[in-house]
Amino acid sequence: xxxRTAARxxxxxxxxxxxxxxxxxxxxxxRTAAIKTxxxxxVAAKAKVGQPKKRTKLTRAQKAALVRENIxxxxxxxxxxxxxxxxxxxxxxxxxxxxxGTFYLYFETRQHLFDELLPHAGEDMIxxxxxxxxxxxxxxxxxxxxxxxxxxxxxxxxxxxxLLNEAEFAAPAAHKKHFEQLGEHYTASLRRSVKTGExxxxxxxxxxxxxYFGMAARSYAYLGYVKYGTGRKRPPESVIKTYMRLxxxxxxx
Numbered sequence: 001x002x003x004r005t006a007a008r009x010x011x012x013x014x015x016x017x018x019x020x021x022x023x024x025x026x027x028x029x030x031r032t033a034a035i036k037t038x039x040x041x042x043v044a045a046k047a048k049v050g051q052p053k054k055r056t057k058l059t060r061a062q063k064a065a066l067v068r069e070n071i072x073x074x075x076x077x078x079x080x081x082x083x084x085x086x087x088x089x090x091x092x093x094x095x096x097x098x099x100x101g102t103f104y105l106y107f108e109t110r111q112h113l114f115d116e117l118l119p120h121a122g123e124d125m126i127x128x129x130x131x132x133x134x135x136x137x138x139x140x141x142x143x144x145x146x147x148x149x150x151x152x153x154x155x156x157x158x159x160x161x162x163l164l165n166e167a168e169f170a171a172p173a174a175h176k177k178h179f180e181q182l183g184e185h186y187t188a189s190l191r192r193s194v195k196t197g198e199x200x201x202x203x204x205x206x207x208x209x210x211x212y213f214g215m216a217a218r219s220y221a222y223l224g225y226v227k228y229g230t231g232r233k234r235p236p237e238s239v240i241k242t243y244m245r246l247x248x249x250x251x252x253x
Contacts, residue, residue: 033082071113072120074095077159079114079163081159084170085170114170117163117171118163121157125157125160126182140198147240151221154226155226190207221239
């Protein structure tokens with residue numbers, strides 16, 4: 001007789017069971033989902049996510065780190081396409097290009113993976129933005145570059161908002177951690193600009209509030225002008241200009 005752990009793992013391997021008998025529509029849906037999964041796997045394989053360059057000799061620990069990274073990136077793609085509920089281990093490992101059993105060498109359960117997924121994606125976004133902000137001459141330059149980089153990132157990762165929004169219920173601890181790490185990063189950037197005298201001397205509490213305002217502005221501009229807009233991939237230039245006008249006026253000494 002199988003243990004509870006074995007039974008749980010078996011359930012996680014497969015696609016979620018349907019409550020009603022299979023119909024023509026559900027079969028068509030299965031085929032569509034299978035095609036999407038294969039497409040994700042193909043894209044991941046071409047990008048060689050988590051794969052070392054040829055002739056690069058890696059230690060066992062380095063190889064393990066690459067496989068773990070590969071699983072996280074594959075899971076982000078699958079959740080972004082299908083949502084957390086339908087992101088089975090079978091789909092995730094297919095996209096990652098690994099055996100299903102390999103998954104359990106890195107994560108005890110699917111939920112353990114989900115609990116790490118959004119913060120990992122958030123760190124990836126922070127690094128992406130930091131690279132594009134590097135070399136900025138002033139705080140206002142940082143803000144403009146950062147805003148543009150954010151919209152660039154979500155354009156390149158269209159599943160990010162599904163990953164973010166569904167995590168509030170599917171992985172609440174991950175959702176909270178992601179929110180905190182974004183807030184801390186933004187507040188730290190503001191604090192540095194206060195120290196250099198580029199912006200007014202706001203208190204730490206006020207800087208945290210401003211960080212939340214900035215985070216909300218990015219999120220709702222994306223929703224209003226991209227997700228629920230008229231087919232745009234990025235907000236219009238007027239959004240950047242209006243935001244920067246607000247920043248310049250609001251942070252006057």
